[in-house]
Amino acid sequence: MNxxxxxxAEFQGFWxxxxxxxxxxxxxxxxxxxxxxxxxxxxxxxRTATALELLEALRADPVRLDRLSHxxxxxxxxxxxxxxxxxxxxxxQFKKFxxxxxxxxxxxxxxxxxxxxxxxxxxAFVDLxxxxxxxxxxxxxxxxxxxxxxxxxNRIRDHAEALQAERLHRAGAIRERWGLAFGARAFLVVxxxxxxxxxxxxxxxxxxxxxxxxxxxxxxxxxxxxxxLEARETLLARERCLEEAVLxxxxxxxxxxxxxxxxxxxxxxxFDLAFARARLAREWGLTRPVLGAGPIRIRGGRFLPCEExxxxxxxxxxxxxxxxxxxxxxxxGSNMGGKTVVLKTLAFLQLCxxxxxxxxxxxxxxxxxRHCHYVGEGAGPGGAGLSGFGREIGLxxxxxxxxDRPTLALFDEFARTTQSREAETLLxxxxxxxxxxxxxxAVFSTHFRGIRRLAGARYLRMRGLDRAGLAQAGxxxxxxxxxxxxxxxxxxxxxxxxxxxxxxxxxxxxxxxxLDPGIVARAESLFNEP
Amino acid sequence: xxDLAEVAGAVTAVAGFEQGSGKTSFLDLALxxxxxxGPAAAFTIGVDGAGRGGGSAIHVAPGDVVMTTEAFxxxxxxxxxxLEAVPGxxxxxxxxxxxxxxxxxxxxxxxxxxxxxxxxxxxxxxxGWAPSVLVDGAVGRITQAGALGEAQFVxxxxxDPANLARASARLRALxxxxxxxxxxxxxxxxxGPVTLDTLKAIPEGTALSAEDFTRFFMEPLDVPRVLDRYRxxxxxxxxxxxxxxxxxxxxxxxxxRTLGPAASGLLSTPFEEAP
Numbered sequence: 173m174n175x176x177x178x179x180x181a182e183f184q185g186f187w188x189x190x191x192x193x194x195x196x197x198x199x200x201x202x203x204x205x206x207x208x209x210x211x212x213x214x215x216x217x218x219r220t221a222t223a224l225e226l227l228e229a230l231r232a233d234p235v236r237l238d239r240l241s242h243x244x245x246x247x248x249x250x251x252x253x254x255x256x257x258x259x260x261x262x263x264x265q266f267k268k269f270x271x272x273x274x275x276x277x278x279x280x281x282x283x284x285x286x287x288x289x290x291x292x293x294x295x296a297f298v299d300l301x302x303x304x305x306x307x308x309x310x311x312x313x314x315x316x317x318x319x320x321x322x323x324x325x326n327r328i329r330d331h332a333e334a335l336q337a338e339r340l341h342r343a344g345a346i347r348e349r350w351g352l353a354f355g356a357r358a359f360l361v362v363x364x365x366x367x368x369x370x371x372x373x374x375x376x377x378x379x380x381x382x383x384x385x386x387x388x389x390x391x392x393x394x395x396x397x398x399x400x401l402e403a404r405e406t407l408l409a410r411e412r413c414l415e416e417a418v419l420x421x422x423x424x425x426x427x428x429x430x431x432x433x434x435x436x437x438x439x440x441x442x443f444d445l446a447f448a449r450a451r452l453a454r455e456w457g458l459t460r461p462v463l464g465a466g467p468i469r470i471r472g473g474r475f476l477p478c479e480e481x482x483x484x485x486x487x488x489x490x491x492x493x494x495x496x497x498x499x500x501x502x503x504x505g506s507n508m509g510g511k512t513v514v515l516k517t518l519a520f521l522q523l524c525x526x527x528x529x530x531x532x533x534x535x536x537x538x539x540x541x542r543h544c545h546y547v548g549e550g551a552g553p554g555g556a557g558l559s560g561f562g563r564e565i566g567l568x569x570x571x572x573x574x575x576d577r578p579t580l581a582l583f584d585e586f587a588r589t590t591q592s593r594e595a596e597t598l599l600x601x602x603x604x605x606x607x608x609x610x611x612x613x614a615v616f617s618t619h620f621r622g623i624r625r626l627a628g629a630r631y632l633r634m635r636g637l638d639r640a641g642l643a644q645a646g647x648x649x650x651x652x653x654x655x656x657x658x659x660x661x662x663x664x665x666x667x668x669x670x671x672x673x674x675x676x677x678x679x680x681x682x683x684x685x686x687l688d689p690g691i692v693a694r695a696e697s698l699f700n701e702p
Numbered sequence: 703x704x705d706l707a708e709v710a711g712a713v714t715a716v717a718g719f720e721q722g723s724g725k726t727s728f729l730d731l732a733l734x735x736x737x738x739x740g741p742a743a744a745f746t747i748g749v750d751g752a753g754r755g756g757g758s759a760i761h762v763a764p765g766d767v768v769m770t771t772e773a774f775x776x777x778x779x780x781x782x783x784x785l786e787a788v789p790g791x792x793x794x795x796x797x798x799x800x801x802x803x804x805x806x807x808x809x810x811x812x813x814x815x816x817x818x819x820x821x822x823x824x825x826x827x828x829x830g831w832a833p834s835v836l837v838d839g840a841v842g843r844i845t846q847a848g849a850l851g852e853a854q855f856v857x858x859x860x861x862d863p864a865n866l867a868r869a870s871a872r873l874r875a876l877x878x879x880x881x882x883x884x885x886x887x888x889x890x891x892x893x894g895p896v897t898l899d900t901l902k903a904i905p906e907g908t909a910l911s912a913e914d915f916t917r918f919f920m921e922p923l924d925v926p927r928v929l930d931r932y933r934x935x936x937x938x939x940x941x942x943x944x945x946x947x948x949x950x951x952x953x954x955x956x957x958x959r960t961l962g963p964a965a966s967g968l969l970s971t972p973f974e975e976a977p
Contacts, residue, residue: 248787261772261796264784312783312803325804332805356734358727361948361974383862383951386974408779 173206176551176567177544180582181519182477190452190529193244196437197444206526210463210540216449216528217460219442222287223450226280240279243272244444246309252434254427257420264311266426266433267301270294271308273436280443288443289435297429300422313415321414324407331404338397346376346391359390449529458530461521462537467497468518468613472534475517485652487659491534492517494666496615498630500607503617503666505634506677508655510664511617514634515582518615519546522580541613542577545570548584561589568602575609583616592620600624625671635663637677651685658684706732706969708943710739710834713823713853715747717839719872723858724948727973729838730760732856736834741765741801743832745819746810747839759807760838766802767832769822771795771811780806785831788813788822801831810838820850854941855880856969861957862950868922870960873945875925877964879918880942885911885935895919901928909933914940944969 178184192198207213230237250265251258258266274292277285304314315322346352350366350373364387367373377389393401452458456476473492482489492514505511524531525538545567552563564586571581586602587595599616600623606614607628625631638661658681679699683692709732716732718725729744736742744760745768762768762780771794775782782800790797794811799822802808813819819837826832837850857876861869885891889911892900896918904910910932912918918925946969949957954974958965 259772259796260776260784261787261798264798265787306783310783310785310801312781328804356731357973358730359973404779412776 173204174544174546177519177546177582178523180546180548180551180584181516181523182475183520183523186456186476186520186524187527189455190448192444192448193241194247194440194444195249196247196441197448200441200445201448204527207528208526208540208542213463213525213528213540216446217530219288219446220449220453220528220530221460222284223443223446224453226284227447227450227454229281236279240276243275243279244440244447246272247440250433250437252430252437254430255423257416258423258426260311260313260419263301263419263422263426266429267298267311268309269433269436270298270301273440274298276440276443284443288446289439290443291432291435291439294429294432294436297425300425313418317418317421318414321411321418324411324414328404328407328411331400331407335397335400335404338394338400339391342376342391342394342397349376352389354391359388361386361388445528453530456532458524458532459535461525461531461533462535463525463540464537465539466537467495468539469496469535469537470494470518470521470533471536473517473521473536474532475513475520476532477520478513478516482659485656485659487656490664492666494518494632496613496630498607498628499609499612499614500603500626500629501615502603502623502629502631502669503615503633504619504621504631504669505617506636506662507619507681508658509634509636509662509677511634512584513664514666515584515615515617518580519544519582539578539613541580542611543571543574543579545574545579545581546584547571547581547586559589561587564589571612571614572605575606575612578611579609579613581606581612581614583614583618585617585619588619593622596620596622600626603629631669631671632666633669635665635667637662637680639677639680654685706735706944707738708854709736709836709856713827713835713837713850714856714943715837715839715850715853716856716858718858719869720860723860724946724973725838725858726760728856728858728946729836731973732836733760733762733766736836737763737766739833741767741832742834742836743767743823743826744810745769745823745835745837746812747816747819747837759809761805761807762802763805764802765832767799767826768802768808768810769797769799769812769819770808771797774809774811775800778806778808780804780808782808785829786822786825788818790814790818799826799831816850823850854943856943856946858946858948860948860950861952863952866952866957866960869947870957870964871922873947873961873967874964875918875922876915876945877942877967878925878929879915880940882912882915882929882934882936882939884939885937889933889935891937892917896928898924898928901932904932906931907933909935911935911937914938916940942967948973 187204190201192201207216230240246268248265248268250269251262277290277292280288280290301311302308304312304316306312306314313321315325343354346354352360352362354360361382363385367379370379373379373389376392378392380388382388470492473494474489475492479489494514496518503511503514521531521533521536522538522541522544525536526540526544547564547567549560552567571579587598590598599618599620603614603616603623604626606612607626637658641661679692679695683689714732716725716729733742733744744762744766767785769788771792773795775798780802781804783803784798785801786799788797788799790813792811792814797811797813813822823835823837826835837853857873859869859873886909889909891911893913894917896912898920912934914936920928944967947957958968961968
């Protein structure tokens with residue numbers, strides 16, 4: 173994935189809204205795979221379409237939808253490699269996974285379950301993990317796994333009761349002798365005077381000095397208690413041994429089950445991703461793209477970050493209609509006229525496609541590119557000694573090197589930092605070179621109207637500013653209102669460029685943005701000089 | 703006088719001013735009180751708990767829920783039914799939420815991130831695993847405990863003749879900060895720590911709102927002056943359940959005198975047996 177292209181398309185924020193429910197889906201999401209195999213993409217979209225149908229069907233059954241989401245969200249990761257002994261936590265993960273996984277096929281329905289490859293053949297393993305009447309989502313090495321374990325635990329229980337009786341007896345003696353009641357407290361701070369001769373307390377209490385007047389006392393274990401504790405330690409060690417043996421037995425069964433678990437995991441991953449893609453498609457009005465080898469056609473394409481910004485700003489948003497049917501396209505237009513948004517819309521839609529999402533457009537036909545590049549402000553490494561122009565040349569070299577394979581390259585005001593005549597000749601040469609590379613689709617936004625008109629290239633322009641309308645509108649005080657005013661009088665649609673002189677409306681836009689009127693007047697006067 | 707019984711049915715963070723303030727002993731006692739409302743859950747905050755590495759352990763009864771590591775659960779004489787595997791790993795191994803099926807002692811271990819702890823506490827309450835939650839807060843890190851959501855606080859403090867004045871000043875400051883009212887619309891919100899430096903440029907008498915009372919970072923003796931200088935409130939209130947003081951070489955009346963009005967926040971000294 174080309175990081176500059178990703179940043180230019182402002183795609184990450186939208187990708188963050190793609191929210192798989194399971195760790196398996198999230199793992200795939202975090203990889204953000206850039207798909208270059210059309211067949212793989214079609215398969216992903218087929219699954220998304222199936223999930224969309226299911227989502228539609230579940231509109232009428234919100235309880236089932238909730239349950240589906242509930243079980244998906246509770247699926248944990250589990251170990252994928254066989255091991256001699258899994259830990260209790262790992263066996264718990266197997267069990268919890270199976271408990272939630274087993275409920276999915278019924279909630280999906282037979283058609284969707286089959287489409288995503290849901291099968292279940294682990295009933296015996298579930299029963300094994302449920303031994304001892306456990307809850308479906310918890311795990312414990314229950315007594316029922318081994319009669320000896322049950323026996324040892326019974327003896328531990330007996331010892332605990334005997335210990336309790338010893339302690340109660342001792343507590344009674346302490347209360348009787350000094351009136352001290354420990355209750356749940358491990359120690360007490362008591363006045364030294366309570367004891368008189370401290371040595372006499374030694375048979376029942378451990379006494380330590382606290383301060384000048386008080387001491388800390390703790391009950392002292394009796395001989396009977398110590399014997400019980402010693403015996404208990406032996407029993408606890410035996411219990412751990414027996415538990416290890418149970419865990420080893422369960423681990424053996426888990427290892428046999430691992431191939432099934434891998435299948436289950438793949439089915440879950442496929443469904444989780446498709447379901448998340450379907451939710452995103454429904455929430456944002458995305459449609460299935462069409463892949464082919466022909467031109468790129470966009471109808472009603474929406475650059476979602478810009479659409480959201482417009483909504484916040486209170487300006488209208490105009491979806492993009494465009495066709496890129498030549499290797500090279502140049503887009504001219506006013507400042508703030510939407511050239512960059514055209515390029516960003518294309519970048520955004522193409523990233524939706526190649527990350528396996530549906531696209532925010534009424535219709536989007538495109539092809540699969542091996543490489544996507546952005547050349548313009550903010551792109552490329554900042555290396556020492558490289559100016560903005562130097563970085564652009566470096567970036568173009570990278571595009572040029574990739575052009576043997578299908579490549580989409582977006583150039584936003586290429587060569588804008590150099591002398592205009594040299595820039596126009598450089599830009600013309602670059603466009604001509606890319607027009608000769610059949611794998612490349614290159615789109616340039618530029619103000620340089622002096623570039624050469626090439627036979628194989630298309631020239632478009634934004635329709636631009638209604639200057640008369642803008643002039644009639646009153647001045648606006650704040651920056652947001654000024655932007656709204658310009659947007660109201662800007663036609664953001666694309667049209668064919670006739671090759672005439674054209675203008676970028678820079679002075680009118682600058683005036684609207686509050687540039688000192690004297691400076692604007694002087695600039696207009698200079699501009700109109702013969 | 704506040705009552706320790708109020709830990710039952712609530713989330714309570716136990717914070718200590720310094721090592722040896724009796725935090726863990728107090729937690730054990732509070733757990734016994736919390737069980738009046740049913741099983742109790744016990745947690746510890748991050749590094750402090752994790753760093754303890756086999757140190758202090760708490761006593762759990764059947765039904766209690768704890769966060770610990772697999773190794774500590776196995777080594778415990780209690781036995782646990784696994785309720786959840788906590789994502790991630792600490793230096794001491796995999797963390798889990800376990801429900802005691804047999805009484806015993808276990809070492810608590812906290813996750814590396816407070817958000818994980820807050821999620822685990824929310825889960826315990828949502829699932830109805832335990833109505834009462836106790837958190838062994840890190841020493842001197844009340845800000846961390848502030849990230850736990852709807853929690854009340856208990857502070858443990860050890861008082862001796864050498865630190866009597868300072869400990870009392872800290873408790874007085876804490877009581878005053880915990881009593882700040884919830885912010886009104888006119889208050890200027892202050893984000894992050896409130897220090898003497900952040901207040902330098904703000905005119906006296908301004909209505910200010912701190913995020914919560916744990917955000918004040920200044921010497922205890924500066925707190926009353928700062929509270930007098932501005933009209934204070936907090937965006938989020940936490941209930942201060944009280945202080946548990948361990949008095950060594952200091953009499954209770956002497957301590958109460960130095961506390962002044964803050965003495966009303968003193969819990970009955972839990973381990974002290976009246977003569």
